[in-house]
Amino acid sequence: MNLHTTNNARPKAKLERLELQGLLRIYGQMVTRGIWKDYAISMTGNEASFAVFRKFGEAPQFTIVKNPELAHRQGAWALLNQQGIVLKRSREFGAILLQLQQQGERLDKRKRH
DSSP states (O other): OOOOOOGGGSOSOOOOHHHHHHHHHHHHHHHHTTSOOEEEEEEETTEEEEEEESSTTSOOSEEEEEOGGGTTTTOSEEEEOTTSOEEEEESOHHHHHHHHHHHHHHHHHHHHO
């Protein structure tokens, strides 16, 4: 039995503690408003993602993807909608968080009307 592991087995992209705190803060605000009900975190290979869901069992309403390999070209961060279309790409995590919050607030306004 070979118990040796290599660095290749570990994902290259991961969400750091402060990044998770920011994502969960916005997620918590939207849960309180009744907009989102669930989330998922995935860290595989070159990408780490955080997805939010409006209802259980549906496709994610929004997904934030971190891909460090794109950091110098397009930016490591991307916000995707339910169809997988990139709504925002940035080198700055804060810009993606702001965009996610704005998207959630738009949904909240539509829900109230």
